[in-house]
Amino acid sequence: MDDSSSQKVKKVLAPMVRVGTLPMRLLALEYGADLVYSEEIIDRNFLDCYIHNNEKYSIKEWISNKTQLCFFSTCNQERDHLIVQLGTSNGNCAWKAAEKIIPFCRGIDVNMGCPLLYSTKGGMGSALLKTPEIASDIIKTLRRNLPNEYSVTAKIRLFPVLQDTIDFVHMLANSGVDAVAIHARQVHERAKDKANWSQLAQIASHVVNVPLLGNGDIFSLQDMQRMKDQTGISQWMIARMAQWNVSVFQGTLDCINNVILRYAKLAEETNTYYGLAKYCIQQMIKYQKWTRTEFASKVSISK
Numbered sequence: 182m183d184d185s186s187s188q189k190v191k192k193v194l195a196p197m198v199r200v201g202t203l204p205m206r207l208l209a210l211e212y213g214a215d216l217v218y219s220e221e222i223i224d225r226n227f228l229d230c231y232i233h234n235n236e237k238y239s240i241k242e243w244i245s246n247k248t249q250l251c252f253f254s255t256c257n258q259e260r261d262h263l264i265v266q267l268g269t270s271n272g273n274c275a276w277k278a279a280e281k282i283i284p285f286c287r288g289i290d291v292n293m294g295c296p297l298l299y300s301t302k303g304g305m306g307s308a309l310l311k312t313p314e315i316a317s318d319i320i321k322t323l324r325r326n327l328p329n330e331y332s333v334t335a336k337i338r339l340f341p342v343l344q345d346t347i348d349f350v351h352m353l354a355n356s357g358v359d360a361v362a363i364h365a366r367q368v369h370e371r372a373k374d375k376a377n378w379s380q381l382a383q384i385a386s387h388v389v390n391v392p393l394l395g396n397g398d399i400f401s402l403q404d405m406q407r408m409k410d411q412t413g414i415s416q417w418m419i420a421r422m423a424q425w426n427v428s429v430f431q432g433t434l435d436c437i438n439n440v441i442l443r444y445a446k447l448a449e450e451t452n453t454y455y456g457l458a459k460y461c462i463q464q465m466i467k468y469q470k471w472t473r474t475e476f477a478s479k480v481s482i483s484k
């Protein structure tokens with residue numbers, strides 16, 4: 182994501198475990214997303230795997246040596262738009278993992294925001310916000326080793342004190358990061374808590390040397406414009422709304438039945454595990470029920 186290409190990147194599919202697999206990413210691109218992040222993948226998975234060229238589906242599959250299960254897949258259509266998000270707590274492991282994936286993506290992102298124990302207990306995710314020297318080493322190691330055409334990015338959350346977030350972003354910029362996605366919530370906050378766009382605005386006014394992606398409570402094209410007006414940030418990362426109706430990227434929402442049908446077709450065409458596809462479709466159906474009942478009020482509460 183160098184300066185010239187980052188200008189073109191506007192709408193981004195956020196990383197989402199279980200949801201952001203190949204069919205969802207392809208559908209997000211069809212509906213107008215500029216970049217798609219993979220679900221977080223823990224670096225050690227890439228260290229003990231082989232790549233299977235699945236000719237029947239025209240996809241590549243990363244298969245664990247231990248379990249013989251596929252933990253990641255991709256295809257040519259998304260090559261120039263795909264950012265693979267790593268869960269990592271070590272620069273060398275991150276680089277070894279990145280080596281297994283870089284021919285097939287556009288960049289590597291480091292998850293520095295996940296609050297869940299499975300991530301933080303290994304020093305990954307939001308634990309990196311407390312270990313800036315390790316976070317810096319991961320970014321420096323990736324930037325030093327990756328060819329320039331691949332971006333190195335990070336996704337973080339807000340610190341309790343604004344200045345600490347600003348300092349952390351500056352530290353990442355000095356370590357060579359190409360862009361930082363900021364989920365505008367603190368580590369202890371959950372989706373029901375309102376995203377703090379006023380902090381995003383203050384961060385954006387202090388950080389001028391690295392592109393920022395704004396994330397949190399974007400549910401529509403109007404929200405993207407509102408975030409731009411309120412914060413100055415014009416690169417937007419969307420998670421839950423994409424999970425519910427990924428046509429959010431085109432502006433006007435497509436009928437959810439069309440979205441579900443197309444998703445199911447893409448899942449079939451990409452050899453996606455049935456249980457995973459079923460889970461994603463259930464999330465879309467849930468949204469459809471909400472739109473009929475209380476979704477509108479839920480969203481307005483969170484704003």
Ligand SMILES: Cc1cc2nc3c(=O)[nH]c(=O)nc-3n(C[C@H](O)[C@H](O)[C@H](O)COP(=O)(O)O)c2cc1C
Nearest residue numbers: 195196197198220221292364397398399419420421
């Ligand atoms: C189902 C789900 C899975 C998620 N998985 C990840 C993940 O793998 N990596 C990550 O950095 N954030 C993850 N997140 C957080 C989102 O990327 C995003 O930061 C958060 O949901 C706020 O954006 P939103 O208000 O648009 O939902 C996940 C969120 C959801 C809803």
